[in-house]
Amino acid sequence: MKRRIDGTGDRPAVAFTFAGQPCSGRAGDTVAMALWAAGEAVLRQSSKDGAPRSVLCNMGICYECLVVVDGVTVRACTTLVREGMRIERGGRP
Amino acid sequence: MSGNVLDADVGIVGAGPGGMAAAAALAAAGLRVVVLDEAPRAGGQIFRQLPEGAHAHLAEPPSHDAGHVLLTAFAQSRVQLVSGATVWDVRPGRLWFEHDGASKLLRCQRIVLAPGAYDRCIPxxxxxxxxxxxxxxxxxxxxxxxxxxxxxxxxxxxxxxxxxxxxxxxxxxxxxxxxxxxxxxxxxxxxxxxxxxxxxxxxxxxxxxxxxxxxxxxxxxxxxxxxxxxxxxxxxxxxxxxxxxxxxxxxxxxxxxxxxxxxxxGLVPSIELGLRLGCRAQWNAVRGGHCLVVDGEQRTSVAGVFVAGEIAGIGGSAVAIAEGELAAAAILREVKGTAVPSAVVQRVQRERRAADAMLAAFAPLPGLHELAQPDTIVCRCEDVPLARAQAAAALHGDSLRAIKVGCRAGMGPCQARICGPSLQALACGQHYRAMDLPVVQVPLKVVRSATIVDAPTG
The missing domain is CATH 3.50.50.60 (FAD/NAD(P)-binding domain)
Structure with a gap:
């Protein structure tokens, strides 16, 4: 399945890990968009029932896409992906 | 520490159509302008640009022509753009923000708020x-x-x-x-x-x-x-x-x-920065709810604070561009004594009239609040289902504050930006009416505690 529009992915690859697995995006991607393009939609679990949550607003408003990058909780949609990042799923916002 | 303090004549929040138009006009007149924006590149949500290096031409509506003109003018101007900046507190002449993990301060004589809007969610x-x-x-x-x-x-x-x-x-x-x-x-x-x-x-x-x-x-x-x-x-x-x-x-x-x-x-105006500054707001259902009140030249009720675009009510990019230019003209009149061109004032009025007339046909439908079922989550941050929000309203009252205290809805990190606009209508089963003004808290957006502790002063 096609995950990027032709021509938009012609950027240097950026390697990182997500939930312990090797993963990659492109320079200029946010963490949220790199993961979406890699087929990873579930970014955190809700605190109450563990239900999967993902990107909602994609513009830094909703805090639904919280992930833990190198030990710090951040919004996946406002954080640019960088080489060597260790990204884990977030928990409670 | 001095590297974390920026100085400008005008500090602008938002590099969308309103912010870019104001910034380009002010910089062209020789003022020092710094624009703080949370996205990786200029453009705002409406004129988003692909990341640097991406090559693709996506079909665009004619209104985006104005966006390209503006983006070019903005890029060629002497404006200093700080991308990836999260503004978490504001006072007249002071904007505190987090950028690249550092706590920074922008000191300026005047502020133009052009933070745009976000989608109205109905659960x-x-x-x-x-x-x-x-x-x-x-x-x-x-x-x-x-x-x-x-x-x-x-x-x-x-x-x-x-x-x-x-x-x-x-x-x-x-x-x-x-x-x-x-x-x-x-x-x-x-x-x-x-x-x-x-x-x-x-x-x-x-x-x-x-x-x-x-x-x-x-x-x-x-x-x-x-x-x-x-x-x-x-x-x-x-x-x-x-x-x-x-x-x-x-x-x-x-x-x-x-x-x-x-x-x-629909869209909800992002008015949090204005509320923090103490700017007067008023309810306008057609324009998306609570909007900042402006005079005929984009001034808010707080001296030195101007606004452009959706923060004064949803209107779209043509309104935002015109209002950005008007805000710049009003500032230049204060600084340099130059006249505000009547053509700019008239364009703002014309675009606002057209936008209002169009949006009036899509005013929120109250019956859509019946889509949510008792177990449907209404506040996603705190995982509050509709039934609990309704019980809280029945017990504590139908004000936004009472519902929040009663069930924690709206107390998460989004500060009720997602659930707030429909929370009272959902919890009280009432028809759409003027909602309570949201309560804003510092930090206006979640930042690291070190950002707040290490915030530059001055």
Whole structure:
């Protein structure tokens, strides 16, 4: 399945890990968009029932896409992906 | 520490159409301008640019021509743009922000707030499933990053922004299975004189109509989503007709297979920075709810604080550009004594009239609040289901504050930006009316504690 529009992915690859697995995006991607393009939609679990949550607003408003990058909780949609990042799923916002 | 303090004549929040227009005009007149923006590149949500190095031409409506002109002027100006900046506190002449993990301060004589707006969310069963996003989120995904949202999309909501969502999906090669506008065709026809009476808007409408026709996508009036289902991700959606007030007609329900849903029930002005500054706000249902009050030259009630675009009420990019230019002209009059061109004032008035007339045809439908079921999450940060919000309102009262205290809805990190605009209508079952003014708290957006502790002073 096609995950990027032709021509938009012609950027240097950026390697990182997500939930312990090797993963990659492109320079200029946010963490949220790199993961979406890699087929990873579930970014955190809700605190109450563990239900999967993902990107909602994609513009830094909703805090639904919280992930833990190198030990710090951040919004996946406002954080640019960088080489060597260790990204884990977030928990409670 | 000095590297973390910036000085400018004018500090602007937001590099969308309003912020860019104000910044370019002020810089052209020789003022030192710093623009703080949270996105990776200038453009705002409406004129999002693909990341540097990405090569693709996505079909764009005619209104984006003005965006390209503005982006070029902005890039060639002497404006200092700080991308990836999260503003977390503001006082007259002071903007505190987090940038690249550092705590920074922008000191300036005047402030222009152009933070834009965000999608109005109306909860429905299954809206927390991965793959259910706001309409704006899908546009950002496609136009800002070139990422394909899914294979089979459902677009639902109300208002003019459904069309760019559909065309963004089409540009990404996504099959748009259904595009549902909750308003009735007859209600929407009221927008027609405003659209046809304004050449730019008429061309815009024609462009969208042609795009949809070419792709075989038909906008279904008086329809919406009743719920979404799926195992860990949206796989199916139940859709159906609504009555003239937006109440679901359950007997019309049918199920379709989709893997992505974009929902946008209009926009809500982002007024938090203005409220923190103490700027006067007033309710305007057509313009999206609480809006900052301005005089005829984009001044707020607080000296030295100007606004442009959606923060003064939803109006779209043409309004924002005109208001950005007017705010700049008003500042230049204060600083240099130059006259405010009457043509700019008139353009703001003309664009506002056209936008108001169009948006009036898509005013929120109160019956859509009946989509949520007792166990539907209404506050996603605190995982509060509708039944608990209703119980809190019954016990503590129907004010926003009472509902928050009673069930924690709106007390999470989004500070009720998502649930707040519909919380009272949902919890109290009342018809859409003037909601309580949201309560803003510092930090206005979540930042590291070190950012607050180490905040530069001065």
């Amino acid at each position: 429905f069963p299954g809206w927390t499933l991965p793959g259910v996003l706001t309409a704006g989120a899908l546009q950002v995904m496609v136009r800002g990053f070139g990422v394909v949202p899914g294979q089979r999309a459902l677009v639902v909501g109300s208002g003019p922004l459904l069309l760019p969502t559909v065309t963004a999906l089409l540009a990404a090669g996504v099959k748009v299975v259904a595009a549902l506008e909750a308003s009735s065709r007859w209600r929407a026809l009221r927008a027609l004189p405003a659209v046809l009476g304004n050449g730019t808007r008429a061309r815009e409408a024609f462009w969208y109509a042609r795009q949809l026709l070419r792709a075989g996508v038909r906008l279904q009036w008086g329809w919406t989503v009743f719920g979404c289902e799926g195992d860990g991700r949206v796989q199916r959606a139940t859709i159906g007709k609504v009555d003239a007030n937006g109440r679901p007609r359950r007997d019309t329900a049918r199920t379709i297979d989709v893997d992505v849903v974009g929902a946008g029930f």
